[in-house]
Structure formats: C-alpha cells, structure tokens
Amino acid sequence: xxxxxxxxxxxxxxxxxxxxxxxxxxxxxxxxxxxxxxxxxxxxxxxxxxxxxxxxxxxxxxxxxxxxxxxxxxxxxxxxxxxxxxxxxxxxxxxxxxxxxxxxxxxxxxxxxxxxxxxxxxxxxxxxxxxxxxxxxxxxxxxxxxxxxxxxxxxxxxxxxxx
Numbered sequence: 001x002x003x004x005x006x007x008x009x010x011x012x013x014x015x016x017x018x019x020x021x022x023x024x025x026x027x028x029x030x031x032x033x034x035x036x037x038x039x040x041x042x043x044x045x046x047x048x049x050x051x052x053x054x055x056x057x058x059x060x061x062x063x064x065x066x067x068x069x070x071x072x073x074x075x076x077x078x079x080x081x082x083x084x085x086x087x088x089x090x091x092x093x094x095x096x097x098x099x100x101x102x103x104x105x106x107x108x109x110x111x112x113x114x115x116x117x118x119x120x121x122x123x124x125x126x127x128x129x130x131x132x133x134x135x136x137x138x139x140x141x142x143x144x145x146x147x148x149x150x151x152x153x154x155x156x157x158x159x160x161x162x163x
Contacts, residue, residue, distance in 0.1 A: 004116060004129060008108050011136035015143060016101040023161040025097065025139070028146045034090035036155050046082050048149055051142050052097050053085035054078075059100045062135055065120065066128060067107060108132070 002010070010018075017026045029037075029048070037049040046054070058081065064071050085093050116129035150156035 003113070005108060005111070005113060008116075008129075008132050008136070009105060011133065012101060012105050012108065015136055015139040016098070016105070019161050022140055022144060023147060025101070025143050025146075027161055028143050028150070029094060030160065032150070032155065036150070036153060037090055037093075039149070039153050041149075041152055045149075046145075048146050049085070049090070049093060050082040051145055051149075052093055053083060054081045055139060055142055056093070056096045056100055057081040057084040058138070059097075059104065059135065062120075062131065063100060063104055063107065066115075066132075 014020045014022070015025060017024050019027050029052075032048065034049075037052075038047050040047045061071050085096065088096070116127065116132070118128055120126050120128055120131050147156060147162055156162075
C-alpha cells in the first residue's frame with residue numbers, strides 16, 4: 001500500500017518522466033524545436049516556452065519554501081512568470097525544468113513524513129501535503145496545454161501517447 005509520500009513521489013514522477021494517465025513532460029516536449037516552443041496561435045495565448053518558464057518559476061519558488069529557503073520578492077504578477085526564462089536558450093529552459101523536478105523528487109524522498117502536515121507559511125491554512133498535490137495538478141494541467149499546442153501546430157503525433 002502506498003503512503004502519502006509515495007503518492008506525492010508518483011505524482012511528481014508522472015509529471016516529469018513517467019507517462020501514465022497523461023503524457024509526462026519529457027514525452028510532451030520530446031523532439032520540440034525552439035521555433036515550435038516559441039509558436040503562438042495568437043498573442044493572447046502563451047507559447048510552450050512561456051508555459052515552461054511559468055512552471056519553473058513556481059516549482060522553484062515552492063521548492064525553496066519547502067526547504068525553508070528564501071525567495072526573492074515577486075516582481076510583477078503571475079502573468080510575468082510566463083516570461084521568466086525568456087533570455088535563456090531552449091536547452092537551458094528544458095534543463096531548468098528537469099532540474100527543479102529532480103530536486104522536488106529528491107527532496108520529497110528525503111523528507112520526514114511530519115513535514116507534509118506543516119502549514120506552508122504562518123499565514124496559510126494549507127499544509128504541504130495539500131500544496132504539493134496542487135503543484136503536481138498544476139504541472140499536469142500545463143503539460144496538457146503543451147500537448148494541445150503541439151496538436152494545433154501539427155508537431156504532435158498520436159504515437160507520442162495521446163490521440
């Protein structure tokens with residue numbers, strides 16, 4: 001029987017590298033070119049690159065908090081997180097996402113079970129268990145957007161996991 005740490009680890013793994021009910025990030029971006037990652041159907045939508053930038057920003061920020069580390073003051077708002085990695089090369093963007101996901105998995109694995117019962121801050125009524133579950137759902141949501149964008153641009157094949 002899986003305990004709650006096992007469930008969280010499985011959720012992070014499914015988002016990162018283990019396709020299950022949905023394709024993993026690794027599968028969703030496989031073979032994607034920088035040009036495809038920057039593509040937008042219209043200006044009111046986010047590109048894949050921008051979505052990954054947003055994911056790196058929030059995953060890193062919550063990971064720092066989980067590890068009792070500091071975060072810089074949020075400049076701008078949630079919308080500005082979609083341009084967080086605009087100055088990076090495509091391979092660096094992918095590396096940053098992969099690194100933060102690897103760090104999450106290692107950190108959760110090493111965590112004491114009691115950490116999941118702690119509130120994420122003094123001001124919050126949300127525990128780490130609730131927050132980490134939401135983080136993985138957030139990741140899965142945006143991975144689905146990546147697949148949808150690839151379908152719209154014609155760079156997705158049903159052999160990649162989702163028809």
